[in-house]
Amino acid sequence: MAINFDDYPCEFCGKKSTNVVFAAFVCGDPECIEKARLARGGPGGHMKRKAEGRPIIPDELMEEIDEKQQESISKIQ
Numbered sequence: 001m002a003i004n005f006d007d008y009p010c011e012f013c014g015k016k017s018t019n020v021v022f023a024a025f026v027c028g029d030p031e032c033i034e035k036a037r038l039a040r041g042g043p044g045g046h047m048k049r050k051a052e053g054r055p056i057i058p059d060e061l062m063e064e065i066d067e068k069q070q071e072s073i074s075k076i077q
């Protein structure tokens with residue numbers, strides 16, 4: 001299936017997209033490509049996390065969960 005880029009504006013500046021990077025339509029502007037990269041959580045993004053066997057949850061959230069787990073563990077001890 002061919003992608004008609006005319007149908008998909010850049011997700012970050014709204015200009016005509018020319019690329020699909022990190023599962024986002026972007027124009028050729030390196031700034032937009034960088035934004036797309038950051039929006040997907042860096043190189044590989046969630047796919048990398050998946051490959052590493054890690055949950056697809058942001059680290060901040062994981063830390064919060066860890067703290068709660070440690071709390072309940074210390075209550076048991």
Ligand SMILES: [Zn+2]
Binds near residue numbers: 010014015027028032
């Ligand atoms: Zn753009």
